[in-house]
Amino acid sequence: MVKSNYDIRAACKRSRLHAEYGSQDSELRRQVKxxxxxxxRNKSMNSAPFNFxxxxxxxxxxxxxxxxxxxxLEVIVPxxxxxxxxxxxxxxxxxxxxxxxxxxxxxxxxxxxSPAWKIPERIAFPAIQRTWQVEIYPEETRQVTVRENSKGLxxxxxxxxxxxxxxxxxxxxxxxxxxxxLIPLLREISRETGWxxxxxxxxxQRTRWGSCSRRKSxxxxxxxxxxxxxxxxxxxxxxLCHTQEMNHARRFWHLVQxxxxxxRALNKILRQAWNTLPEWACDE
Ligand SMILES: [Zn+2]
Numbered sequence: 001m002v003k004s005n006y007d008i009r010a011a012c013k014r015s016r017l018h019a020e021y022g023s024q025d026s027e028l029r030r031q032v033k034x035x036x037x038x039x040x041r042n043k044s045m046n047s048a049p050f051n052f053x054x055x056x057x058x059x060x061x062x063x064x065x066x067x068x069x070x071x072x073l074e075v076i077v078p079x080x081x082x083x084x085x086x087x088x089x090x091x092x093x094x095x096x097x098x099x100x101x102x103x104x105x106x107x108x109x110x111x112x113x114s115p116a117w118k119i120p121e122r123i124a125f126p127a128i129q130r131t132w133q134v135e136i137y138p139e140e141t142r143q144v145t146v147r148e149n150s151k152g153l154x155x156x157x158x159x160x161x162x163x164x165x166x167x168x169x170x171x172x173x174x175x176x177x178x179x180x181x182l183i184p185l186l187r188e189i190s191r192e193t194g195w196x197x198x199x200x201x202x203x204x205q206r207t208r209w210g211s212c213s214r215r216k217s218x219x220x221x222x223x224x225x226x227x228x229x230x231x232x233x234x235x236x237x238x239x240l241c242h243t244q245e246m247n248h249a250r251r252f253w254h255l256v257q258x259x260x261x262x263x264r265a266l267n268k269i270l271r272q273a274w275n276t277l278p279e280w281a282c283d284e
Contacts, residue, residue: 067100144169178202178222195240212242
């Protein structure tokens with residue numbers, strides 16, 4: 001596989017500075033989620049079925065089993081991996097899966113799931129120092145639309161009893177905000193530093209704040225809007241710096257330091273920021 005990308009999460013997640021590789025640009029598109037139920041013959045426990053999800057990841061090098069309270073058993077496979085090869089793996093690991101699922105079940109009993117997604121009363125984007133009070137207008141339509149007015153009000157209209165439709169509408173608006181504010185900011189920092197990029201996109205991503213491809217295409221997480229301007233600037237500097245140094249080696253950090261002397265502290269805050277995101281912005 002071509003080592004074409006470096007991501008900020010790798011830098012943040014590990015104390016050892018270490019890069020992860022993968023073709024990040026098309027990562028989300030390729031993360032084809034295929035939900036299906038498979039009856040796995042379980043030798044020791046008759047034919048207990050495991051519900052699981054298969055997630056294809058272009059970053060994955062090998063098959064990985066993951067059990068979480070949120071998503072149960074997930075099988076993460078490299079792109080193009082034949083799904084017919086999964087059942088024997090599950091069968092081989094059934095003891096581990098069973099005990100992990102039991103642990104997760106015990107966790108669920110102790111910490112029941114958070115209530116269903118609710119429309120927030122207020123939305124704040126510290127990155128651009130804007131806040132909105134959210135107003136709800138039920139209407140006899142199937143869609144939900146989101147409109148902001150000049151008085152700092154964000155109006156949700158339509159089928160507002162449908163949480164999924166509201167969330168989707170709000171997330172669409174959020175992405176528009178992201179594109180509108182984050183890309184010009186990236187351009188500005190690019191001009192300031194002289195580190196030019198080719199193309200920029202804003203997406204909602206689960207695990208990374210940003211990434212930069214070998215073709216100098218920068219991807220920014222719309223969740224950056226929920227962070228402070230200082231952190232956003234650091235993420236942008238970090239990604240733009242990858243247009244000069246496609247790694248996390250010493251030269252890279254030297255370069256980051258020239259624009260962002262306190263990058264270490266910011267990295268630390270970024271690592272924890274995932275846990276402080278408001279409920280309305282959570283993925284599932
Ligand atoms: Zn990086």
